[in-house]
Amino acid sequence: xxxxxxxxxxxxxxxxxxEPDVVELVSYHLRxxxxxVQAVTNPNVSIGTARTFLPDLVILDIMMPDLNGTxxxxxxxxxxxxxxxxxxxxxxxxxxxxxxxxxxxxCDDYVCKPFSxxxxxxxxxxxxxxAGKAVPEKIKRLQxxxxxxxxxxxxxxxxxxxxxxxxTEFKLLQRMMERLGRVQTREHLLVEVWNYETEIETxxxxxxxxxxxxxxxxxxxxxxxxxxxxxxxxxSKDPDRPE
Numbered sequence: 516x517x518x519x520x521x522x523x524x525x526x527x528x529x530x531x532x533x534e535p536d537v538v539e540l541v542s543y544h545l546r547x548x549x550x551x552v553q554a555v556t557n558p559n560v561s562i563g564t565a566r567t568f569l570p571d572l573v574i575l576d577i578m579m580p581d582l583n584g585t586x587x588x589x590x591x592x593x594x595x596x597x598x599x600x601x602x603x604x605x606x607x608x609x610x611x612x613x614x615x616x617x618x619x620x621x622c623d624d625y626v627c628k629p630f631s632x633x634x635x636x637x638x639x640x641x642x643x644x645x646a647g648k649a650v651p652e653k654i655k656r657l658q659x660x661x662x663x664x665x666x667x668x669x670x671x672x673x674x675x676x677x678x679x680x681x682x683t684e685f686k687l688l689q690r691m692m693e694r695l696g697r698v699q700t701r702e703h704l705l706v707e708v709w710n711y712e713t714e715i716e717t718x719x720x721x722x723x724x725x726x727x728x729x730x731x732x733x734x735x736x737x738x739x740x741x742x743x744x745x746x747x748x749x750x751s752k753d754p755d756r757p758e
Contacts, residue, residue, distance in 0.1 A: 529570035
């Protein structure tokens, strides 16, 4: 019998689902495909398991008690060691809005129950191939308009003039610049910048954003408020605003 490729055997998959039958089925077929599998049916231990197991890919249910899949996904995306790990949602929630919420939370793929095990394994392979491609050199400098962020030196300047930012303000500006033109919800920013500290309220984001805009001066107009949703950094400022 032909052996599975060595590379595949070294790849680790974390399966998180509160349905034991689903976990058993998925784990069985993934192991047969040559992967090392860690299965979790209690979502409350999933984060700790992920941090010790350090999977190459996570398969995650959404509808789970106490800690749902969307919350787990956001927490994983805020973890420096796990933020780039591909995440596949495996869930009975297949409406368009559910998929949008899933992708906004940071998942890479979405498979609806009932599902084809063969298709799931193929999607696992596809996501791992994409994740395994050569990673471009780490970006060390971000620039939007006159705003320049030096990630190595942890310095920020506007129009060549250094400005002093707190650690939180720096992280907030970095996230907004990295996601230029994309709307960032307050909840997403809490996960990304404050690492999902539940005692932090969404209005805290508004306070920090206001202070950041003030420090950026006229360039702060690039950070637009999307009423009822969050914020977006625009490549161009309001054309009615004088230069």
